[in-house]
Amino acid sequence: MKIRKIFIFLLLILVLFGSYQYYLYQKYQDRPMPTDLHPLVKQARDDLIKRTASIGIPILITDDFRSIADQDQIYEQGRTTEGSVVTYAKGGESYHNYGLAIDFALLPQPDQASWDMEYDGNNNGKSDWMEVVEIAKDLGFSWGGDFTRFKDYPHLQMDFGLSIRDLQRGKRPSDVLDE
Structure with a gap:
């Protein structure tokens, strides 16, 4: 019993x-999918551009919000289309798809993007790339170079404590932030 x-x-x-x-x-x-960068990410992106420029490091944002269709197209690169594999994330599996990520490059010349992590264009003895990363982290971004599985050096994201699975289930930053 x-x-x-x-x-x-x-x-x-x-x-x-x-x-x-x-x-x-x-x-x-x-819940609908976002169609633009989250406002806090957008503000941090703009602050990053200003702060890096103020120390002599101009940067270019090479990517920010990305639709699921765009993500799927990038995912196919190096698999079914020409080029090198640049992502392991299919559509809906990237923080870009939820407006929470940006990618950057250095601009040593106005029309010349660079991903040279050793470059020191402001001649202060420090890598410009790592100076950008330091400022980005100060603004609340996580850096793709700190990822354990796949190092994504140009990638910066703000996940607000949400996993990709949370986002796929419809959770949004407004569910965890007091906006």
Whole structure:
């Protein structure tokens, strides 16, 4: 008799947990995809450009918000189309798709983007690339060069504590921020 009560209790807990998970899934599931950079990311991007320029390091934002279709096209590069593989993220698997990421390059000349991580154009004895990264981190970005699996050196993102899975389920930064 006691084992039966324990079994019923555990079954009840399991049903309640499953119902709660279903509620959370339904709560966020039908939310529209973003169509632009998140306002806080946009502001940090603009601040990054200004702060790096003020120390003699002009930068170019080479990518920011990216639609799922654009992401799928980039994913195919080096797989079914010419070029090198540049991402392991399919559409919906990148923070770019949710307006939470940017990519940058240095601008040693006005029309010449550079991804040279050793370049010191402001001649202060430090890598301009790493100076940009330091400022970006100060603004709240995470750097792709710190990723453990795939180093993405031009990549900066603000995830606001949300995983790709959270974002795919419809959670957005406004769910975790007091905006």
